[in-house]
Amino acid sequence: xxxxxxxxxxxxxxxxxxxxxxxxxxxxxxxxxxxxxxxxxxxxxxxxxxxxxxxxxxxxxxxxxxxxxxxxxxxxxxxxxxxxxxxxxxxxxxxxxxxxxxxxxxxxxxxxxxxxxxxxxxxxxxxxxxxxxxxx
Amino acid sequence: xxxxxxxxxxxxxxxxxxxxxxxxxxxxxxxxxxxxxxxxxxxxxxxxxxxxxxxxxxxxxxxxxxxxxxxxxxxxxxxxxxxxxxxxxxxxxxxxxxxxxxxxxxxxxxxxxxxxxxxxxxxxxxxxxxxxxxxx
Amino acid sequence: xxxxxxxxxxxxxxxxxxxxxxxxxxxxxxxxxxxxxxxxxxxxxxxxxxxxxxxxxxxxxxxxxxxxxxxxxxxxxxxxxxxxxxxxxxxxxxxxxxxxxxxxxxxxxxxxxxxxxxxxxxxxxxxxxxxxxxxx
Amino acid sequence: xxxxxxxxxxxxxxxxxxxxxxxxxxxxxxxxxxxxxxxxxxxxxxxxxxxxxxxxxxxxxxxxxxxxxxxxxxxxxxxxxxxxxxxxxxxxxxxxxxxxxxxxxxxxxxxxxxxxxxxxxxxxxxxxxxxxxxxx
Amino acid sequence: xxxxxxxxxxxxxxxxxxxxxxxxxxxxxxxxxxxxxxxxxxxxxxxxxxxxxxxxxxxxxxxxxxxxxxxxxxxxxxxxxxxxxxxxxxxxxxxxxxxxxxxxxxxxxxxxxxxxxxxxxxxxxxxxxxxxxxxx
Amino acid sequence: xxxxxxxxxxxxxxxxxxxxxxxxxxxxxxxxxxxxxxxxxxxxxxxxxxxxxxxxxxxxxxxxxxxxxxxxxxxxxxxxxxxxxxxxxxxxxxxxxxxxxxxxxxxxxxxxxxxxxxxxxxxxxxxxxxxxxxxx
Numbered sequence: 001x002x003x004x005x006x007x008x009x010x011x012x013x014x015x016x017x018x019x020x021x022x023x024x025x026x027x028x029x030x031x032x033x034x035x036x037x038x039x040x041x042x043x044x045x046x047x048x049x050x051x052x053x054x055x056x057x058x059x060x061x062x063x064x065x066x067x068x069x070x071x072x073x074x075x076x077x078x079x080x081x082x083x084x085x086x087x088x089x090x091x092x093x094x095x096x097x098x099x100x101x102x103x104x105x106x107x108x109x110x111x112x113x114x115x116x117x118x119x120x121x122x123x124x125x126x127x128x129x130x131x132x133x134x135x136x
Numbered sequence: 137x138x139x140x141x142x143x144x145x146x147x148x149x150x151x152x153x154x155x156x157x158x159x160x161x162x163x164x165x166x167x168x169x170x171x172x173x174x175x176x177x178x179x180x181x182x183x184x185x186x187x188x189x190x191x192x193x194x195x196x197x198x199x200x201x202x203x204x205x206x207x208x209x210x211x212x213x214x215x216x217x218x219x220x221x222x223x224x225x226x227x228x229x230x231x232x233x234x235x236x237x238x239x240x241x242x243x244x245x246x247x248x249x250x251x252x253x254x255x256x257x258x259x260x261x262x263x264x265x266x267x268x269x270x271x272x
Numbered sequence: 273x274x275x276x277x278x279x280x281x282x283x284x285x286x287x288x289x290x291x292x293x294x295x296x297x298x299x300x301x302x303x304x305x306x307x308x309x310x311x312x313x314x315x316x317x318x319x320x321x322x323x324x325x326x327x328x329x330x331x332x333x334x335x336x337x338x339x340x341x342x343x344x345x346x347x348x349x350x351x352x353x354x355x356x357x358x359x360x361x362x363x364x365x366x367x368x369x370x371x372x373x374x375x376x377x378x379x380x381x382x383x384x385x386x387x388x389x390x391x392x393x394x395x396x397x398x399x400x401x402x403x404x405x406x407x408x
Numbered sequence: 409x410x411x412x413x414x415x416x417x418x419x420x421x422x423x424x425x426x427x428x429x430x431x432x433x434x435x436x437x438x439x440x441x442x443x444x445x446x447x448x449x450x451x452x453x454x455x456x457x458x459x460x461x462x463x464x465x466x467x468x469x470x471x472x473x474x475x476x477x478x479x480x481x482x483x484x485x486x487x488x489x490x491x492x493x494x495x496x497x498x499x500x501x502x503x504x505x506x507x508x509x510x511x512x513x514x515x516x517x518x519x520x521x522x523x524x525x526x527x528x529x530x531x532x533x534x535x536x537x538x539x540x541x542x543x544x
Numbered sequence: 545x546x547x548x549x550x551x552x553x554x555x556x557x558x559x560x561x562x563x564x565x566x567x568x569x570x571x572x573x574x575x576x577x578x579x580x581x582x583x584x585x586x587x588x589x590x591x592x593x594x595x596x597x598x599x600x601x602x603x604x605x606x607x608x609x610x611x612x613x614x615x616x617x618x619x620x621x622x623x624x625x626x627x628x629x630x631x632x633x634x635x636x637x638x639x640x641x642x643x644x645x646x647x648x649x650x651x652x653x654x655x656x657x658x659x660x661x662x663x664x665x666x667x668x669x670x671x672x673x674x675x676x677x678x679x680x
Numbered sequence: 681x682x683x684x685x686x687x688x689x690x691x692x693x694x695x696x697x698x699x700x701x702x703x704x705x706x707x708x709x710x711x712x713x714x715x716x717x718x719x720x721x722x723x724x725x726x727x728x729x730x731x732x733x734x735x736x737x738x739x740x741x742x743x744x745x746x747x748x749x750x751x752x753x754x755x756x757x758x759x760x761x762x763x764x765x766x767x768x769x770x771x772x773x774x775x776x777x778x779x780x781x782x783x784x785x786x787x788x789x790x791x792x793x794x795x796x797x798x799x800x801x802x803x804x805x806x807x808x809x810x811x812x813x814x815x816x
Contacts, residue, residue: 042450178314
């Protein structure tokens with residue numbers, strides 16, 4: 001049967017700052033400008049998870065979007081929602097929480113939870129005007 | 137000349153229930169939860185039709201989006217808008233009207249109406265947070 | 273202290289048909305056109321509840337929007353979400369479920385649950401292009 | 409001449425935590441839940457400023473929206489954008505930065521900058537689903 | 545019976561320039577900047593028409609939104625859609641087509657078409673970030 | 681390192697008419713209908729620029745979106761914003777400014793400004809319901 005892509009949109013609110021701990025303060029300030037504010041700023045992140053596969057002949061579902069929503073809530077939102085990404089998460093203790101790196105991290109959190117017959121792609125909106133997608 | 141994709145967004149409002157007539161009531165209730173309500177529920181479906189091809193050198197159009205809009209209205213909205221998908225349509229008398237199956241059905245309605253030099257893809261929003269795309 | 277209005281947006285998906293049981297079929301068909309389809313159609317209803325009052329000096333809240341969200345879920349969404357408004361609800365067994373009447377019904381469901389020091393207004397989107405507000 | 413309302417939408421990204429410094433930690437945690445996270449979380453705030461008055465007969469403008477936009481940028485965004493509201497601003501050193509209190513603060517920042525012939529109202533979206541308006 | 549407000553959203557695309565024919569070119573250029581471009585620029589205008597009244601006891605409608613939509617199309621969109629407001633319309637031959645003036649003009653076009661038992665308000669979006677409302 | 685796509689959304693407002701100068705007036709009127717209005721009409725164009733590449737290991741950025749935004753403003757918006765595309769731009773003096781042709785033109789403006797290690801795609805919304813993408 002032909003493949004279909006299904007999408008589920010969720011959101012979370014988090015604080016972060018852009019900062020590479022391996023660089024000095026002046027370089028970080030130059031690279032990241034106001035996003036480097038040591039006291040953090042924050043975003044309403046919109047997260048769209050795309051799962052591609054063949055619809056099940058019994059249900060007509062690629063994946064039950066209620067289950068996908070629950071999976072995202074359990075695995076991603078519980079970690080990131082109402083958190084400080086730099087201070088409160090394992091993923092970004094050392095890694096700079098750019099939108100690119102957050103999307104890659106979310107992909108690696110969700111990928112093992114989905115069967116191999118399903119493809120996965122993550123789109124993350126940091127703002128309405130700035131967003132990223134992984135993998136391409 | 138290089139190919140361009142053009143998109144037209146339309147919408148329709150319909151009632152449906154998720155139910156596989158080949159399964160018993162208890163199984164359907166377990167698989168589809170509140171979406172299995174025998175009295176139906178409904179959605180504002182947003183439909184985005186993507187057509188890809190080379191722009192015509194005379195018009196600069198891949199396809200006149202007014203014509204594409206009229207085609208969607210005549211072939212798709214006339215069938216589905218303000219209808220009960222399970223009861224009022226041929227397509228879903230036997231087939232479970234999941235978003236996946238509706239998108240596939242719309243693709244097969246529109247595909248023969250477009251020339252072979254054009255590619256077609258359908259995106260269907262069941263809600264702002266749940267949507268599907270076919271083919272991938 | 274000066275009053276502030278706070279708003280919470282929720283949504284539900286429901287089937288309905290517009291039909292006045294006191295009128296005959298021909299009159300209903302003439303008045304409501306395709307919205308009178310006896311097999312129902314449906315909508316994604318967006319509901320915005322506005323509560324106006326003085327912020328509490330201790331919390332800075334007019335009302336905790338988490339509590340307001342829970343109230344809307346318990347009192348309104350549980351009744352209407354994934355339901356057939358004409359068949360599954362007490363409110364619209366006899367009353368025509370126009371957007372106007374649904375908004376008034378929601379107002380009367382929520383009004384007794386809020387303290388008298390708070391004002392209440394309901395906005396209901398039947399589609400992105402058709403919406404209503406009560407009271408004015 | 410009759411009055412017209414004009415609106416300008418701007419946005420800013422900020423970190424905050426909900427916390428009343430006059431209350432103990434347990435009470436704050438109980439009142440504000442995950443919004444009380446001591447490491448902060450954040451939002452993309454959408455700000456809509458409404459100015460009401462008679463259009464100028466020469467320009468047809470109530471107020472030049474380019475000037476209003478510049479005023480909001482200079483007076484509000486410069487203070488709040490990419491900042492930690494609790495740590496980086498005078499307004500919320502002692503005051504709990506709920507949406508209600510942020511909207512009231514923005515009103516008091518902008519009010520003296522507009523002529524007395526103009527009325528002012530502020531709407532602030534903390535998320536797409538939670539927003540406030542002041543004055544009412 | 546209590547009053548309800550109903551809203552219908554429509555849109556039109558038009559060219560315009562901001563220019564007061566009673567002022568000289570230098571003053572117009574100073575007042576309106578790039579909006580004064582003699583070759584025009586343009587917008588996708590979103591128009592929201594609000595009608596307030598008591599729902600009819602037979603239909604449950606304040607006004608049939610299909611009729612309101614047709615009225616807006618016949619009276620407003622036919623005049624303004626895909627037109628140059630300065631050159632193609634009677635309303636703005638002498639009057640500067642600011643958002644304020646367009647909203648007032650639309651109000652005066654629609655007001656006589658609605659019964660006296662109904663109140664009317666017009667909201668006009670020139671862009672997502674700039675919009676106006678009349679009357680207040 | 682794996683590739684990530686990053687997106688930046690900008691917008692501009694412009695007047696245009698659809699007209700192929702090599703065709704006679706009757707043919708142009710037949711092909712383009714009300715879009716052929718000799719006095720022009722206009723749009724709020726939303727432009728989404730997609731850049732794909734490997735995130736830089738030092739910054740975590742594929743490209744600094746502030747730089748991408750500045751590039752779009754300098755190279756594209758300065759040319760097209762508040763302009764008449766047919767009269768004020770070199771690109772559309774002879775070429776019909778359909779959405780397809782505008783997207784292709786923007787691609788060719790931006791392509792040389794980006795390093796060869798980066799892929800580029802342009803999406804252009806003429807209205808919320810009509811949009812195009814190049815290349816495919």
